[in-house]
Amino acid sequence: MATSGSNTTFDLSPKALVGVGVGLVALGGASYLLYRHLTRDVMPQKWRRVGTVERIHFFPVKSCAPLQISQPGVGYDCDVLSMSFEGIRDRTLMVVNDKNEMITARVYPHMTQIQSKKISPSKLLFSVQELPDLELDFENLESSGKDVHTSVWGVPVDAMPCGDRINKWFSQAILNKESGLKLVHYPYPISVRSKNPRLKDMPFLRQEDSGTFNDATSFMLMNLSSVADLNKRLKNPVDVLQFRGNFELKMDVDEPYAEDNWQWLRIGEDAVFRSVAPCTRCIFPNINVKTAERDPDGEPLKTLRSYRLFNYSSPALGIHLGLRVPGKVKANDVVYVEDK
Known part of the structure; x- marks a missing residue:
């Protein structure tokens, strides 16, 4: 097909x-x-194993820490919109300023320290040092009901406000002020954004791959062999989480950058993904996920630019994926690619 x-x-x-x-x-x-x-663009009939999923991450709030899940072996649902776990979805929340402009950790690195954990199918608990915990219930948002007209990298999207109580907490957590920021919620069951214009030349990228508030697509994979090769070149190795991938792939045979040449991936028995674009990197990976401090030498981006620039304006590491067959994925699932 x-x-x-x-x-x-x-x-x-x-x-x-x-x-x-x-x-x-x-x-x-x-x-x-x-x-x-x-x-x-024909889905493969034959697959070959390349490794297993070491870890899975998703981020309820864009630019904040990944969701904390304590149960081992849990499955994550992958549909065309995003990854989800028992009703909580990847990047369906985003912080905007008073002008309704997207706010990320590129400017406010401390956002990476805002933790979240699921306390019920519709509730998240946010925590950060210096503040009491904040509970957010998707079924009972204190919202005015008026749309917020915002955008993700210049692509317009409407969102729903989460309410003044939520806004105050995030303003305090990020700006150390009583106001100035708003948390907004993605209210749609499908992707409504246009493609990221930076990926306009990628022939297999579809509009529905844009996901929720993702930069480019709903899913991204990091090859741990590629990160290990990068770390050999760095004075101070980086945590793979600084690249904010959904899937961390442990290769059966150490093969850095093999993902550059893959077109199709299957994770587990059902979920099938199309590799639609390389993930080009901004300054975000320069932020230490444990301390929120920027690397003073501009690493690892500086080193990546020395050998992973290709014909792009930014260096590439990792691949953007578009879902083609929905399914459930979990840690230790086998990862397959097309067998040429």
């Missing part, structure tokens, strides 16, 4: 594809490129 858009499905057998290919080559170069696009 292959898709050339969000609503069109092609069922082409291998023999049919060969016939189509012969005919299209005769039509000229443009048609042949179309044929290549169709055949490259």
Whole structure:
């Protein structure tokens, strides 16, 4: 099965594809490129194992710490919108300022120290040093009901405010002030944002891959072999969590940057992902996840720029994924890629 858009499905057998290919080559170069696009976007029939999922992360609030989950072996649901765990979703909350502009740890590194844990299917408990804990109940938000018109990297999206009590706590936690910031909630069951314009040339990226308040796509994978290779080049090794991937892949055979060449991934028995773009890096990985301090030497971004820049304006590490078949994933699941 292959898709050339969000609503069109092609069922082409291998023999049919060969016939189509012969005919299209005769039509000229443009048609042949179309044929290549169709055949490259066909979901693989054969898979090969490359490793296992070491850890899974997701972040209820954009730029804040990952959700704390104490139960071992839990499964996470992956659908086209995002990853979720018992009703709590990845990056469905975002902080904005009084002008409704997105606020991230790139400017306010202390955001990475705001912890969250699930206390019921609809409730999160936020904690940070210096402040009492804050409970947020998605089913009982103290909201005015008026949309907040905001954007993620210039792409407009409307959100719902979470209420003055929540806003005050996040203003205190981030700005050390009584006001100035708002927490907003993504209210939609599907992705409504357009593609990130920086990824406009990525042919397999779909609009629905944009997710909730994610920078680019709903899912991102980090190869631990790639991070280990980077750390060999650094005076002070970095924690892989500084790259904020959803899936941390432990390779069966140490192979840094193998992910650069993968097109399809399957995690566990059901969830299938398309590799849609490399993850190009900003200054965020320079923030120590334990202390919220920026690296004074601009690492690891400085070193990444020396050998992972390619033709991009920023260095690449990790891959953005678009979900093609929903499913449940958990730590220690086997990760497969297309068997060429």
